[in-house]
Amino acid sequence: MKSLMVVLTAAAILVFVVLVLLSRQPRRTYLLYMLYALPLIDFKITPYQWGSLTLFDGFSYLLLFWRYKDFLSIYKPNRFYFGGFLTLIFLLLLGSLTSSFITNSLITILSVFPVFIYARLLIVECMHDKQFINKMIKGLQFACLFSIAFLVVQMIVGLDFKLYTELNQNVLDSNGIRYPSYFHDSQKYAQFLAMLSFLFLINNKNFKRPQVINILMFLLVVVAMFLTGGRSAFLGLSAGMLFLLLFAGVQYKKYIIVGCLAGGIVIAFFSQSLILFNRKDDFNNSFDFRATIWQEAYGIFKSHPFLGIGIGNYKDYVSRYSQDQYLILENEIVFLDQPENGYLKILTEFGGPGFLVVFILIIGSMVGGLRAYIKKQTDARVLMFIAPVICWLVSFISLYSITDRRNLIVLVCLTTFLIYLSNRSKIINEEQAVKPV
Helix, strand or coil: CHHHHHHHHHHHHHHHHHHHHHCCCHHHHHHHHHHHCCCCCCCECCCHHHCCCEHHHHHHHHHHHHCHHHHCCCCHHHHHHHHHHHHHHHHHHHHHHCCCCHHHHHHHHHHCHHHHHHHHHHHHHHHHCCCHHHHHHHHHHHHHHHHHHHHHHHHHHCCCCCCCCCCCHHHEECCEECCCCCCCCHHHHHHHHHHHHHHHHCCCCCCCCCCHHHHHHHHHHHHHHHCCCCHHHHHHHHHHHHHHHHHCCHHHHHHHHHHHHHHHHHHHHHHHHCHHHCCCCCHHHHHHHHHHHHHHHHHHHHHCCCCCCCCCCHHHHHHHHCCCCEEEECCEEEECCCCCCHHHHHHHHHHHHHHHHHHHHHHHHHHHHHHHHHCCCCCCHHHHHHHHHHHHHHHCCCCCCCCCHHHHHHHHHHHHHHHHHHHHHHHHHHHHHHCCC
16 A cells, blocks of 8 residues: 555656646646645655655645746735735744754744645636636535545445555444545545535526535535534534525525425434444543643643744654643554644644734635625625635634645635635736836
8 A cells, every 4th residue: 555655646746747847837737736636635755754745745845946936926915915924934933943843843834835835826827817716616626526436436345445554543433434535534534525515506607596506516515524424524514504594695595494404304314324423432522532632732832822832843742741642542652743623733833923823814814705795896606715614613623634735725725715806806906007008
């Protein structure tokens, strides 16, 4: 299996280099390749000691140097986000230099830059081609449907059909299998499905009214999510649907109400057959386990409130200073690399100011998109981008998922779509104003 991963990694690099060299639009090729090769882009190209950089990181740095001119100008409406990026990097550098594991933390910062590289190039490409956002949505939908096809094969032939040598222990449950598809972790896969399900509700012919095919595709993704057993993703999906119920048009509200009633009936009669509602660990035990870890993680934050313990240092810090945070797997003690809570992970490693910057950038894109929609400065697609971000925010409470580059790319795409759609007219006006007469 390891040799297969090496071969797939090498093939992904070779194909990417060839496509970019032959392409007349390398920026577009890079953006789309990340989506159509999504199953592979989380594969590692450097060891843990060198930051565990992935294919996504390597390709992003390559494009940074290749398309450096795309980073030389800043549109005025986006200076808020650029300022946030600089502030975050400055805080992370300070946190790294004051941490107990300076080298590890400085190297881990290398995994932060690709996020902003991808977002920047996506904004630029969308500005050059206003239809490109539709190509990106299709790419994300393809990645989602391909994962479901992968899941179906797993249901037929078993978990020997997988991309990783070993899968996360949460895949196997006493009541059945929590299918991970081409992911390593079924919970992260559940969040992936929950977020992307909303994109299937977009009807490009009429943004205010979904077609039957949109509803059917959405339901298909939700059924697949049920097979993962991901409860946090289900709660996130519910939160996203509640948002649409409040802000979407009348036609969407009708479908949502009918769908919720039908879903409630299905759950009531078939909950014992759905692993999502029939897990061996009950909710209270699961919460008690996490609550203990959360309290200890919050204690770490209180000891380092301003600059944190340094990005990427949680596991090393716990193994030295907070040794109660561990699991016993196959008679081996394994220290936790995150506190079973995305917010606390960022809070402890980034510190309070860094935490605020991260979520101001994410929530700022949502607020900007919703405000533009209310003022009728953009179309209803922004609602289908805000809903999955809300889904992510809710499920992030018990699932630190952005270590998987596939979930991270989905989040980056959604927030970038919101930034683009809420500032599109302002940027176009700015470009026209500087054109020579």
